[in-house]
Amino acid sequence: MRAWIVYTCMKNTIHPSLHASTVVCAACGTTFETRSTAGDLTVDTCSSCHPAFTGVERPAASGSRVERFERRRALAAA
Numbered sequence: 319m320r321a322w323i324v325y326t327c328m329k330n331t332i333h334p335s336l337h338a339s340t341v342v343c344a345a346c347g348t349t350f351e352t353r354s355t356a357g358d359l360t361v362d363t364c365s366s367c368h369p370a371f372t373g374v375e376r377p378a379a380s381g382s383r384v385e386r387f388e389r390r391r392a393l394a395a396a
């Protein structure tokens with residue numbers, strides 16, 4: 319079917335080639351296979367570790383925004 323579509327509908331010279339690629343989550347290390355034109359991928363979050371999918375909320379950053387700003391400023395000054 320795909321070969322028929324490629325042969326009849328697509329211009330072979332302008333489309334990138336689709337091939338198997340491995341996706342690795344940098345946060346939790348989950349890997350899965352998919353197909354992509356970009357090759358192997360590394361993502362920041364995935365459905366195994368994102369709170370929207372797991373239902374587990376990460377603890378909020380401690381301190382107020384002012385405290386965090388003061389901490390960053392102290393780090394920048396050091």
Ligand SMILES: [Zn+2]
Nearest residue numbers: 343346364367
């Ligand atoms: Zn993940």
